[in-house]
Amino acid sequence: MKKQLEKTYDPASFEDRIFHTWEEKGYFHAEIDPDKKPYTIVIPPPNITGQLHMGHALDETLQDILIRFKRMQGFSALWLPGTDHASIATEAKIVEAMREEGLTKEQIGREEFLRRAWAWKEKYAGRILEQLKKLGSSCDFARERFTLDEGCSKAVREVFVRLYEKGLIYRGERIINWCPHCKTSISDAEVEFVEKEGSFWHIRYPFKDGSGYLELATTRPETMLGDTAVAVHPDDERYRDLVGKTLILPIVGREIPVIADEYVEMDFGTGVVKITPAHDPNDFEVGLRHNLPVINVMDEGGNINENGGRFAGMSGAEARAQIVRELDEAGLLIKTEPIKHNVGTCYRCRTAVEPRVSKQWFVKMQPLAGPAVKCVEEKEIKFIPERMEKIYYNWMSNIKDWCISRQLWWGHRIPAWYCADCGETIVSREDPCVCPKCGSKNLSQDEDTLDTWFSSALWPFSTLGWPEQTEELKYFYPTDTLVTGYDIIFFWVARMIFSGLEHMGEVPFKTVFFHGLVRDGQGRKMSKSLGNGIDPLEVIKEYGADALRFTLVTGNSPGNDLRFTTEKVEASRNFANKIWNAARFVQMNLDIDETGLPELTAMEDKWIVSRFNTLVREVTENLDKFEIGVAAAKVYEFIWDCFCDWYIELVKPRLYEKGTQACLSAQKVLVYVLTETLKLLHPFMPFITEEIWQTLPHEGDSIIISPWPEYSAEREYPAEEKQMELIMGAIRGVRNIRSQMNVPVSRKAKLVIVTKDKELFQSGTVFFEKLAAASSVETADSPESAGENAVSVVVEGASIFIPLDDLVDRVKEIARLEGEQARLKAEIERVEKKLSNEKFVSKAPEAVVAEERKKKEKYQNMLADVEKSLAALK
């Protein structure tokens, strides 16, 4: 005999145990199997900076649902897990931890720093994997990867060298975004603009010849130390004659020219702009056009450097205050007005970004962007939902070169060496010993590392062994589905696409399935600073992983954000509890240990099997369409409404007739429908489905590798479905009227069913007795036997009379029936109006018209019945 289910549903008591068994048995391992089709998902590697949050929980749940579904369908389903070294974020965390010990990076040196970083990685990557397991993620853990492991590093190096050799990677002095806190360059994508209150200082720059002043305004007066020109618009009448004249830069004393450039907006401010090529991206461009000198006045910490003369050593803020004061004293400050403007900030530390000219490595984007756009346009890669394509095109079409070098230690070191003797740059797959140009051994490697996204961009193929031509790569690449949030479409999705095309010659994935952000109950982003984050592990502890997973995928459609509340988790937990109890009920009424369907004779058996069959089709179709929420809702509805509230109740009488054929067949159908439904639910709620499945008759070792149910036309019973609908409608009708009249269930009453289909309603006798508090059921051609004082309810196919003598109030009853009469008349009128519209009849599809005709007939029959009842009462 199999183990009995515990009386109460307690997920904490079995979830871990089940997961360990799965792992031990190796169910998550995907083999290269020529007899199977591959299905591959690579995980969006979580950063090793911390722990999984609710957004991860959603992401992993969706992936796990797809993987489990495909695995059951017989694919060799690989879900490849791993983590991301997250260079800038991790380095920041480590630096911060060191500061608490009173240490700096420079003090301990590169080697020691990296040792600490690896220790950090060991700790946090392990923690993340544990969290994945708590969620039930069926990753192939044997294939775990890390963006900075040996294989990924090899891929990064190969890519770098290739792109360099093709001229798609170059090094140059450009204006880049500099984070003074992280002390590194960051890419355009890593800058976030935030609206801040600032000041707009209006100042005067005097002409050298003493002929007056030019007025201009700035939000950053300290950058004037690096001004090398003042610009006006070439068409600006006011200043046309001044172009070419020389100004004396206040405080600094440098002579700078007045130039004309179309970049200047005549209508904004005074129409005069100071030009600081070293510290503003637009000014940099102007500088290039006019051959202006570039004077960098800030160091890597955002402080004024030696080019700032006597201001050297001051912080930006100090210099600003001092310069404003001096300008004011010199009578050159006209006014200061408050202004709201957008300030670029570092997406990791929120520090204001300092645009700064420096020598960095870049990827030339234009040649890569073209094919990347094309493959989406041509649907080689499908975006779900489709609208995400627009966001992608929008970004791709305005793309600028990608700054990939970072002044950090934690990351892939740039494989470039410089010859101290001849200045040659060497980029190669192997570390060079001598300069190929001059033979010097005096080589030094570039100090910088690569943007963390440079390695994540290669993730779909680097994890499968590339640049080696491995069997895994051949079998599992391109991957099938990428599941991720829309917030990293630029950082990651776009870069994987052009990288896959460039290096593999093939798209990295066929479908990108975007989900939204998980928000709190008020719709706010969950964040540390707001303190409104909910820890998925806490939820799992209290409600179970199944409840959490179910919550994250129900009532939500692709790409849309969702609000997370514990009320929803409770509802999911209640659902799990419902299944648990249904299974317990089945189990405690079970005398057999076999699977499979018996010969179906009973109407209710055919009904539930037919409904289940439909469910199989719907769930499969919706999962194929990534309509996870719809698929989940279908299973929910089937289990709760069809199976529990109706089918189990319907067969209870049979179950209590021990030893009969009817009893045995009911058991078989119960087991069949329940175990097969558990399979459909398994991708969503893996733990409870396995736990229950193991206690019921089943074939195979685990539900996780059991075959996905298949739709079969032979198991459709439309006639019985219709019959059951009529019976159920009648039961609902009787319950309804009894409830309205406040008749307690304990007071049974006779039903006189006036119908043309006596056989059908007679066969439902036991259901009426059980579910509609009927003492007996009589079918008849007229309601005479119900006596004078009977209420009646008209349902499709029958009028039901209930003699409730003392409770019947004829006046109320007449009013009620008249209400019903009016409702039906309105319905009929509506349908008739449609049907009398010649255009509708001629243009609408035949099936739609036929449907309306059927409706009309049905309502007319019901109306006739209601009117008969009314006539009898009157």
Add this chain to the structure above:
RNA sequence: GAGGGUAUAGCUCAGCUGGUUAGAGUGCUUGCUUGACAUGCAAGAGGUCGUUGGUUCAAGUCCAACUAUCCUCACCA
């Protein structure tokens, strides 16, 4: 400045390729120790589907404009 999302029951949201008597969960009301489940059962109230037009035999669903709200990108010194 450019692009996009959302607007359906008190609340949170479904409603796929136009045809349903507009749905679910939750909340609310009423009645139930109905031989698994009160984390439950049954019945019920509650919606002019943001506004105005248009397309169509037919619009919650498609189109346009508007209003509200959220987001992304760009950024004017």
